[in-house]
Structures are given as C-alpha cells and as structure tokens.
Amino acid sequence: MADTYALIMAGGSGTRFWPASRRARPKQLLSLGGTAPLLLQTVERVAPLCGRERVLISVGKHLVAATRAVVPGLELLVEPVGRNTAPCIAWGAAAVARRDPAAVVMALPSDHVTRDDAGFRATAALAVEAARSGVIATIGIQPTHPETGYGYIEASGDGPVRTVTRFVEKPDRERAEKFVASGRFYWNAGMFFFRAGDMVMEISRHLPELVPFMRAVTAGADAATIDAMFPSLPAVSIDTGVMEKVARMAVVPGDFGWSDLGSWQAVSELAAVDTRGNAAPASAVLVDSERCYVDDRRTGESKRTIALVGVKDLVVVATDDGILVVPRSEAQRVREVVEQLDDELT
Amino acid sequence: MADTYALIMAGGSGTRFWPASRRARPKQLLSLGGTAPLLLQTVERVAPLCGRERVLISVGKHLVAATRAVVPGLELLVEPVGRNTAPCIAWGAAAVARRDPAAVVMALPSDHVTRDDAGFRATAALAVEAARSGVIATIGIQPTHPETGYGYIEASGDGPVRTVTRFVEKPDRERAEKFVASGRFYWNAGMFFFRAGDMVMEISRHLPELVPFMRAVTAGADAATIDAMFPSLPAVSIDTGVMEKVARMAVVPGDFGWSDLGSWQAVSELAAVDTRGNAAPASAVLVDSERCYVDDRRTGESKRTIALVGVKDLVVVATDDGILVVPRSEAQRVREVVEQLDDELT
Numbered sequence: 007m008a009d010t011y012a013l014i015m016a017g018g019s020g021t022r023f024w025p026a027s028r029r030a031r032p033k034q035l036l037s038l039g040g041t042a043p044l045l046l047q048t049v050e051r052v053a054p055l056c057g058r059e060r061v062l063i064s065v066g067k068h069l070v071a072a073t074r075a076v077v078p079g080l081e082l083l084v085e086p087v088g089r090n091t092a093p094c095i096a097w098g099a100a101a102v103a104r105r106d107p108a109a110v111v112m113a114l115p116s117d118h119v120t121r122d123d124a125g126f127r128a129t130a131a132l133a134v135e136a137a138r139s140g141v142i143a144t145i146g147i148q149p150t151h152p153e154t155g156y157g158y159i160e161a162s163g164d165g166p167v168r169t170v171t172r173f174v175e176k177p178d179r180e181r182a183e184k185f186v187a188s189g190r191f192y193w194n195a196g197m198f199f200f201r202a203g204d205m206v207m208e209i210s211r212h213l214p215e216l217v218p219f220m221r222a223v224t225a226g227a228d229a230a231t232i233d234a235m236f237p238s239l240p241a242v243s244i245d246t247g248v249m250e251k252v253a254r255m256a257v258v259p260g261d262f263g264w265s266d267l268g269s270w271q272a273v274s275e276l277a278a279v280d281t282r283g284n285a286a287p288a289s290a291v292l293v294d295s296e297r298c299y300v301d302d303r304r305t306g307e308s309k310r311t312i313a314l315v316g317v318k319d320l321v322v323v324a325t326d327d328g329i330l331v332v333p334r335s336e337a338q339r340v341r342e343v344v345e346q347l348d349d350e351l352t
Numbered sequence: 353m354a355d356t357y358a359l360i361m362a363g364g365s366g367t368r369f370w371p372a373s374r375r376a377r378p379k380q381l382l383s384l385g386g387t388a389p390l391l392l393q394t395v396e397r398v399a400p401l402c403g404r405e406r407v408l409i410s411v412g413k414h415l416v417a418a419t420r421a422v423v424p425g426l427e428l429l430v431e432p433v434g435r436n437t438a439p440c441i442a443w444g445a446a447a448v449a450r451r452d453p454a455a456v457v458m459a460l461p462s463d464h465v466t467r468d469d470a471g472f473r474a475t476a477a478l479a480v481e482a483a484r485s486g487v488i489a490t491i492g493i494q495p496t497h498p499e500t501g502y503g504y505i506e507a508s509g510d511g512p513v514r515t516v517t518r519f520v521e522k523p524d525r526e527r528a529e530k531f532v533a534s535g536r537f538y539w540n541a542g543m544f545f546f547r548a549g550d551m552v553m554e555i556s557r558h559l560p561e562l563v564p565f566m567r568a569v570t571a572g573a574d575a576a577t578i579d580a581m582f583p584s585l586p587a588v589s590i591d592t593g594v595m596e597k598v599a600r601m602a603v604v605p606g607d608f609g610w611s612d613l614g615s616w617q618a619v620s621e622l623a624a625v626d627t628r629g630n631a632a633p634a635s636a637v638l639v640d641s642e643r644c645y646v647d648d649r650r651t652g653e654s655k656r657t658i659a660l661v662g663v664k665d666l667v668v669v670a671t672d673d674g675i676l677v678v679p680r681s682e683a684q685r686v687r688e689v690v691e692q693l694d695d696e697l698t
Contacts, residue, residue: 025657293688308673311371313689315678320663324675327654331668331677332661342639343659 008108010056010134011202013098016045016073016116017066017088021344022269025328026303034117035072038267039276043076044117051123052112055130062101063116064094086233092209092247093239095198096216097232099205100223107203110137113244115196119276121263129260133199136167136256142208143199144170144249146192148261152182155268157194157245160185161257170255173245192259195266198244205248212251215240270321270330270337274299290314298322299334354454356402356480357548359444362391362419362462363412363434367690368615371674372649380463381418384613385622389422390463397469398458401476408447409462410440432579438555438593439585441544442562443578445551446569453549456483459590461542465622467609475606479545482513482602488554489545490516490595492538494607498528501614503540503591506531507603516601519591538605541612544590551594558597561586616667616676617683620645636660644668645680 019032027033034045042050049061064083065073073082083097095113102109112130120126129145136143146159146168157175161168173194177185185191200208206224210217219235227235240247249255265272277285277299284292286300291313300312301323312322321337323330332340365378373379380391388396395407410429411419419428429443441459448455458476466472475491482489492505492514503521507514519540523531531537546554552570556563565581573581586593595601611618623631623645630638632646637659646658647669658668667683669676678686 025659291689291692293685293692310673310675311689311693312675313371313677313686315676315685315689316682317666317677317679320677322675322677324670327656329656329658329668329670329675330661331659331663331666333663336662339639339661340659343637343657343661346637346639347657 008106008110008138008201009060010110010112011060011062011098011102012049012052012056013062013064013083013095013102013111013113014045014048014052014116015064015091015094015113016069017064017085017094018115018117019066019069019088020117021341022338023273024340024344024347025323025325025330026301030068030072032069032117033267035069035076038273039119039265044119044267045073046076047119048114048116049077049080051120051126052114052130055127055134056112062098064098084229084232086236088241089236089239090241091196091244092213092242093216093219093236095205095244095248096209096213096220096239097223099200099202099209100220102202103206104224104226107201107206109202110134111200111202111205113198113200115266118195118264118266120265121276123262125262126260126264129258129262130197130199132166133197133256133258136258137199137201137204140201140204141254141256142204142249142252143167143256143258145195145197145199145260146257147195147264148259149186149191149193152179152186153193154179154182156266158182158185158191159194159257160191161259162190167256167258170257173250192257193264194245195264196245198249208248208252212248213240213242268338270299270301270323270332270340271334273301274321274334274337286312286314295320297334354452354456354484354547355406356456356458357406357408357444357448358395358398358402359408359410359429359441359448359457359459360391360394360398360462361410361437361440361459362415363410363431363440364461364463365412365415365434366463367687368684369619370686370690370693371671371676372647372669376414376418378415378463379613381415381422384619385465385611390465390613391419392422393465394460394462395423395426397466397472398460398476401473401480402458408444410444430575430578432582434587435582435585436587437542437590438559438588439562439565439582441551441590441594442555442559442566442585443569445546445548445555446566449548449552450570450572451548453547453552455548456480457546457548457551459544459546461612464541464610464612466611467622469608471608472606472610475604475608476543476545478512479543479602479604482604483545483547483550486547486550487600487602488550488595488598489513489602489604491541491543491545491606492603493541493610494605495532495537495539498525498532499539500525500528502612504528504531504537505540505603506537507605508536513602513604516603519596538603539610540591541610542591544595554594554598558594559586559588615683616645616647616669616678616686617680619647620667620680620683632658632660641666643680
C-alpha cells in the first residue's frame with residue numbers, strides 16, 4: 007500500500023496573540039493550550055499516522071531557523087513569500103507525487119489543538135482511507151455552538167464517511183443557528199486528505215496558473231527555481247480555489263475537542279482553572295479576582311510577579327517587552343493594538 | 353531673628369505603591385504626582401523658607417544611600433530603627449536646640465504633594481510666625497470632601513491663625529460629613545511648627561522617656577551613642593504622644609492643593625488625562641479604554657508597550673519585576689498583594 011504523508015502548513019503569521027506572537031514568533035511556534043509549541047503538538051499528533059520521516063512542513067523563509075528549532079530534522083518546504091494555501095498545497099502535492107502519485111497526503115493547519123489526539127487520529131484514518139479510494143476528503147468538526155467565525159460544510163448521507171453537499175463561508179448568527187440545528191453542518195477545520203496525483207489533477211483543472219510550478223516541482227526543481235517562480239503564483243486559498251469546485255468530496259465527521267485557538271479567549275477557555283475560575287502561573291498573586299487568565303512569558307530566570315486585585319474576566323499577558331490587558335470577551339481586538347505598534351514591537 | 357529649620361521625616365516604608373515601592377525604594381523616593389521624587393519635591397518646596405543648608409532629613413539606616421542619591425549634601429539624622437514620629441521629632445528638636453533653642457523647626461512629612469507650592473509657603477510662613485511667638489502650630493487643610501482616611505483638627509476663632517480645640521482620629525463617614533459641614537474642621541496633614549526649645553520642653557513633659565535621649569543629642573552625642581539609645585525609645589506618634597496633650601496650639605488653615613497620595617488612585621487623580629480620561633505614557637497603546645492610569649517604570653532603555661483594550665477605570669503599573677492591575681477604586685488594596693509576596697519582591 008502506498009505511503010501516507012503529512013503536509014503541515016506553518017506559514018502563518020498572525021497578530022492575534024500579541025504580545026506573545028510576533029512576526030518572528032507566530033502562533034504556531036508558541037506554546038498555547040499545552041506545554042509544547044503548537045507546531046510540535048501537531049507533528050506529534052499526526053506522526054503516528056504517517057511516520058515522522060514523511061512529515062513535510064511548509065514554512066516562510068524568515069521562519070526557517072525558528073521552525074527548525076521547534077521540529078528539528080523534518081523536511082521543510084520553504085516559501086520565499088506567502089501565497090495562501092493553494093500554492094502551498096500544490097507544492098506539497100507535487101512533491102509527494104514526484105515520489106508516488108498514489109501516496110495519500112494529509113494537509114493540515116499547524117496551529118490548532120485537539121483535546122483528544124487519539125480521536126483525531128481515528129477520524130483522520132477514515133479520511134485517509136477515503137482518499138486512498140480516489141476521493142478528496144475533509145474532516146467536519148461537530149459544532150458545539152453557532153459559531154460565526156468558522157466556515158461550515160454541509161454533508162449528506164449517513165455513516166462515518168459522508169458526501170459534501172457544499173462549503174459555506176462564515177455565516178451570520180441566524181444562519182449559523184440554523185446550520186447547527188439542522189444536524190447536517192460541520193465546521194470546516196481546513197484539513198484535507200487526498201492522493202497526491204488526484205490533487206495535482208484537481209489543481210490543474212481549477213487553478214491552471216499553478217501547472218508550470220507543479221511541473222517544475224515534479225521535475226525536481228532546486229530551491230533557486232522555486233524561489234524564482236513562487237512570488238508570481240496567485241495568492242488563493244485552497245478552499246475557494248479548489249475545494250469548493252471539486253465535483254465530489256467526502257467529509258468525515260469528527261468530535262475530538264478541536265479548537266483553532268482563535269484568540270486569547272479561546273486559550274483561556276482551555277486552561278486549567280482554580281476554584282474562582284482563574285488560570286495563572288504560581289508566581290502570580292490574585293486577590294479577590296475571578297475568571298482571569300494570566301500568562302507570564304518573560305524570558306530568562308528573573309522573577310516577576312503579576313498581581314491582580316478585584317478584577318473579573320480579564321486576560322493579562324506579559325512578555326519582556328509587552329503587556330496586554332483586555333477583557334476575555336474582547337480578546338479578538340488585540341489586532342487593533344498591533345496596528346498601532348511600532349514595527350519593532352510587532 | 354533666629355533661624356528657621358526644616359525637619360523632613362523620610363523614614364517611611366509603605367507598601368501602597370507596589371510594584372513601584374519596595375523596602376529599599378519607599379514612597380518618598382518615588383516620582384509621583386510630578387517628575388521628581390517626593391522627597392526632593394518636598395525639599396524644593398520648603399527650602400525657600402529656611403535655606404537648603406538648614407534642611408534636616410530624618411531617615412532609616414537602610415535608606416541612607418538611596419536618600420543621599422536623591423538629595424545630596426543635606427544633613428541626615430539616621431535612625432538605626434524606626435520608632436514612629438515622636439522620637440524622630442525629639443531628635444530634630446534637640447539637634448536644633450543645641451544650635452539655637454529659639455530657632456523654629458518645621459516638621460514635615462516627606463511624601464506629600466501640593467499643587468500650589470507658593471500657597472503652601474504662604475501658609476507655612478504664618479505657622480512659622482506663630483511658632484516664633486512661642487506657640488506650637490500646625491497647618492489645617494481645608495477639607496474638600498468627608499474623607500474617612502485622615503485625622504481632623506477642630507479650630508476656633510477667626511483669621512489666618514486659629515486655636516486648636518481638639519484633634520480627632522480618623523472618623524467614620526457620618527462624623528466626617530458633620531465635620532465638613534460644620535466649617536470648623538480641617539484635615540491633619542502632620543505638619544508641625546515650633547521653637548526647638550519649646551518642643552524639647554513639651555516632649556519632656558508628655559514623653560519623659562525621651563529626656564535622656566534628647567539630653568544626649570543636645571550634648572552632641574556621636575552616631576554610636578545614638579545607635580545605642582535609639583532602639584529602646586518608645587515607638588509613639590507625635591500626634592498622640594504630644595500634640596493632643598499640648599495645652600494651647602495654633603492652626604493655620606490652608607488650601608493649596610494638598611494630597612498625601614495615599615494610593616495609586618490618588619496619584620491617578622493628579623495625573624494629566626486625555627479626552628477619554630486616560631493617563632498613560634506615550635509608549636502605551638489604549639484601544640477603547642477610559643479613565644485608566646498606566647504607569648511604566650521599567651529601568652533601562654529597552655522598549656516596552658503596555659496595551660489596554662476595552663477596559664475602564666483600571667490602574668496598571670509595571671516595573672521590571674512586577675505588574676499590577678487593579679480598579680482605581682480598589683487601589684488601596686495593594687497592601688493585600690504585598691502581604692502575599694516573597695520577601696525578594698517586597
């Protein structure tokens with residue numbers, strides 16, 4: 007049977023986790039919702055499915071050193087510039103197809119968490135099986151609430167592997183409520199499973215601008231060639247560029263405590279809390295405070311105390327050069343801070 | 353005419369300004385409500401009344417170096433241990449009496465501010481005149497609200513110099529309201545004016561335990577003698593030990609924007625604010641926040657950003673090793689933090 011590969015997309019550079027996240031230290035390189043960096047958590051989660059030696063990491067040039075430090079020894083696909091997910095997956099699919107067009111690729115975000123890793127692997131194994139039969143598959147996350155921040159996947163059929171009826175972009179509240187009530191909709195977690203050759207074909211059909219690039223990759227192009235071609239590729243997401251146009255796709259419903267950790271609020275919700283709902287390091291002092299999330303990310307050995315007195319529902323995050331104070335419910339507004347910062351601190 | 357001296361009492365070691373204040377860096381050595389340390393503000397405020405060379409600073413042994421750094425060249429009375437204000441004033445009065453018993457001493461706290469320094473000096477000059485005539489005088493601060501955190505002085509008579517009827521310890525709310533409504537009560541700011549010889553006499557009468565110590569001082573005792581005697585002196589405040597028992601005292605009402613800066617809230621009320629009521633350094637980023645006080649007291653040149661998003665009425669103070677987040681109205685609870693801290697950080 008053909009091998010299985012993982013393509014972990016680690017090119018992101020978010021601003022939602024300032025002051026912990028910076029251009030040179032994006033979300034996937036941070037330890038969030040666990041003690042290891044999210045990228046390493048992702049590698050450990052999928053490696054049992056494909057073998058560590060078949061894990062490819064797609065990464066931006068400026069993050070190569072930081073990424074190697076987190077996941078040493080893994081194969082990196084180094085993008086000279088970011089071009090969204092379609093060129094990224096085109097590269098991964100073509101690179102695997104060069105070795106074996108029948109090999110299955112699991113294309114996965116690098117910055118999500120799952121509470122139940124074994125549950126994730128059981129679901130992913132079903133998606134890999136579906137892909138091996140020649141269909142492009144995705145995982146649909148069982149929704150827990152009418153979230154308006156995610157895309158949805160409508161499914162038809164029964165059983166563990168269903169048919170995708172359509173992809174829906176982030177809905178408004180009312181639609182989201184209908185989706186969840188219907189029982190037919192799942193969250194789109196951006197995880198895709200396919201035979202390498204099948205994806206090269208689908209991309210060739212729907213995004214023909216990527217064909218010369220994929221040909222170069224399958225012909226064994228060197229880094230200089232990639233660097234020369236990549237900047238001219240269209241910045242398109244695989245969702246809108248390909249997946250929404252694929253004639254027949256499979257979706258495997260899954261329920262394994264997934265979170266895309268969209269903000270400090272999401273992180274705070276995963277943290278272990280004390281009897282007053284606070285999550286804070288042992289060095290913090292909380293006086294009469296409730297449901298607060300305190301995160302001290304200073305470097306070095308020097309002691310520091312973060313003290314909260316008489317506050318509720320606050321997120322307080324501090325690094326060596328940044329301190330953030332925001333109500334949990336407004337944590338997604340951190341990007342408004344980053345917009346106002348000097349380059350030096352972003 | 354005999355000289356005038358200032359005795360500035362800088363032995364305090366408060367915990368109300370954590371994380372800025374520490375045992376080795378108490379309130380009077382901090383820049384609060386202005387750009388200079390409070391002690392230096394106090395010296396500059398009184399020096400025009402007495403001459404800088406007649407300013408004595410009473411200070412604890414562990415603060416000598418830090419105090420000299422703030423007010424170099426001034427005469428220090430170094431207490432080996434803290435014994436409250438009566439032994440402190442006994443030392444100052446005896447030290448000045450050794451030079452000239454008719455000299456007037458202004459005994460003043462080191463950690464208060466006044467918005468109108470000239471107004472303070474005009475009031476103090478009246479108190480000095482009263483003292484020169486042989487009465488012990490104090491300044492009564494015109495109350496602006498029924499504060500329960502201060503002691504009150506009841507006055508009788510009219511004109512700029514009145515007679516003290518009684519001292520009243522911190523009253524409850526109801527009494528404080530009556531005091532303010534009566535128009536006869538003033539806040540006790542702990543400022544006393546007296547001829548050196550008069551105070552030695554009053555202390556001898558009301559606190560005879562201090563007589564041998566004052567005799568040693570007037571005899572020119574050296575530091576070793578002081579260090580040997582001081583620890584056995586009673587720790588008594590000049591208010592309860594002497595002032596409340598003095599037969600006849602004068603009070604000069606004053607209204608010069610005085611504040612004892614009792615907490616970060618008091619400091620925040622003095623700070624210049626923007627149109628949304630925020631006071632913050634230029635390096636801070638405030639998004640949709642109101643009436644917040646942000647104080648970044650890091651040392652060194654490294655940049656740091658304190659960002660507040662969507663919060664109201666918060667005090668945020670950060671040093672190199674401490675971060676405090678507290679609602680303005682609860683700022684006096686900072687002492688509850690200090691009680692929980694490791695020695696290293698207090």
